[in-house]
Amino acid sequence: MDLLTLETPSLVLDISKIKRNITHIHKRMEKLGINLRPHGKTAKNIDVIKIALDGQAGGITVSTLKEAEYYFSHGIIDIVYAVGIAPVKLDRIAGLIKKGANITLILDSIEQVKFVAAKGQQYDLNIPVLIELDCDGHRSGVTLDDSLLLDIGHMLNREKGVMMSGVLTHAGESYQCKSVEEIRVLAKIERDMAVKCSEILRQNGLPCPIVSVGSTPTANFAEDLTGVTEVRAGVFMFYDLVMAGLGVCDKSDIAISVLTSIIGHQKRKGWVITDAGWMALSRDRGTASQKVDQGSGLVCNVEGDPLNDLIVSSTNQEHGIISDRSKKEIAWESFGIGSMVRILPNHACATGAMYDRYYITDGSTEIIDVWHRINGW
């Protein structure tokens, strides 16, 4: 089957690019002497994660319990659920642990230690917990100067039902960096902060076996990870326009795209209308704040080669509007009504979330497989 026979919109993954992207990061991790704990939140698919785990120690990161259950059902045992824990999720987590999953939680408050410990005691478990650190002011976590770090550490070490397993941080601000140099600086801050906290904990007699850091930008540019035990990253498998705009990858590395049909011309306005609106591309406008605003996506031919200056300049629910940002006349005959193009998305995680499957290609327009993905919680 060929892409041209698919109903549109459809989500396409180029497996050769995924393998290349993953190999690149694996080589970096090898050089830095560190294990990669791939994040399953971008792909939400076991086939991709298996490639990412090849040669690694086997642990993954997830952003939802649905991911945890799904990956565990496919044989992955070692799972970090990297969102601060809420009480309503604990019965489901205890159920997974009882079945044999090794689920590690994160938290940054005394309240959370209390309810996790109570649930661990109820189920006769010692639930492994990492203290979430705030290395860059991005969102959650304990800061370096906060007495909470030791308070939580001591409580985790003392209470039954929980197990003090280490620290975790995520340099989420790296998505806002303006240069590769800024990313390098932030990667150092991320590493230094996590290692410093692990030292404080150990100096106070507390165990800290895991020192976990990561984001796709910092994973790409960290120069020294001494003292860190693992790196988490997810988007690097697919990449996207936000990552290309950051200088983390090239546009030609982007493995994910949306196949769409051309359903109209508004010639006076220079608009090509497609059936890939925001439902197909997501509402993500992550490049809006970058040097080059890619609208809601960059237009490629069906083979996947970017077409200069053609972007999705506007979207409705099931309509996309393509226009030329240099205001050149559209070559209408190249975009006949009923023909197809592919769109590189701003943000792989957000665009992926709109679909239940990937059509897999391998450098051509032939579909060699269909891989399913999970969504929801």
Added chain:
Amino acid sequence: MDLLTLETPSLVLDISKIKRNITHIHKRMEKLGINLRPHGKTAKNIDVIKIALDGQAGGITVSTLKEAEYYFSHGIIDIVYAVGIAPVKLDRIAGLIKKGANITLILDSIEQVKFVAAKGQQYDLNIPVLIELDCDGHRSGVTLDDSLLLDIGHMLNREKGVMMSGVLTHAGESYQCKSVEEIRVLAKIERDMAVKCSEILRQNGLPCPIVSVGSTPTANFAEDLTGVTEVRAGVFMFYDLVMAGLGVCDKSDIAISVLTSIIGHQKRKGWVITDAGWMALSRDRGTASQKVDQGSGLVCNVEGDPLNDLIVSSTNQEHGIISDRSKKEIAWESFGIGSMVRILPNHACATGAMYDRYYITDGSTEIIDVWHRINGW
């Protein structure tokens, strides 16, 4: 069961508000003497559409073929697929028509007439077609001064495999209006343009039984729909912050909300961290261009009452950051870690799309039912 027992994030629908919103539009349509053809793209659920169809002639509008198949499987025959048609969708449409569905397509080009007619002939069908009109420059459609209107009309009337069924327009620009008065003006433009086109077609000997207009804002404020045969609207069933910002509804009419757990405090920054990020709320920032920017959503207590000035000021994939836009100190004790709040979304269609089910309440926090929704294409 009570909302407080649900895992978060979860999507909540208040059925009493839905019924009130639908009754309000039904009364308007009655007064204007016109049939409502509810749009199934917001709810993507048969239970809601059944309420919306009560007392109406029975036809609906859809934005995807998956919606068409789903609603048809629940007994709805008369369906307008209101996205310009692409060739790769025609076999599936022909299959539905063969099973007994009355699917009407829309198009705005000669090329589309050709491939629809060819497919109709292949399947021995006369596929009903509406000519899409552009009343406001929003996206697709034929303009009033374009000879395409008659060219397409004559071709639809002449060719085998297709049936000339009328005209359709959508005043999508009404979402950008700055006042109710502007919406009233646009509703008149929408009606006038559609009726004028129907007259031109009839004056040229062409049939035009259907004159279809609609958008939730114009459906709410149209004052005269003489010559129109049906009004399409979807968001009015749920409403959302964009509609409230437009003055189309009150915040208290919004029937859809996201239940979320509080998973952290960043007290120095005045941030309450929740587990409803953009995956739970969508990336929609539709209020960003309105008078009052509601961030990624307006915070309510678990009962659903808006809390003054608390908005979701930032989102990551599975994290939301709530802050007070008036910079008042957060009443931390009211937002304890592990407690829950509800978020009114910017855009009901976009937020709904992130979920596979609705938890139904009826004015209290008791869950009285679970309704499933479809997604994808």
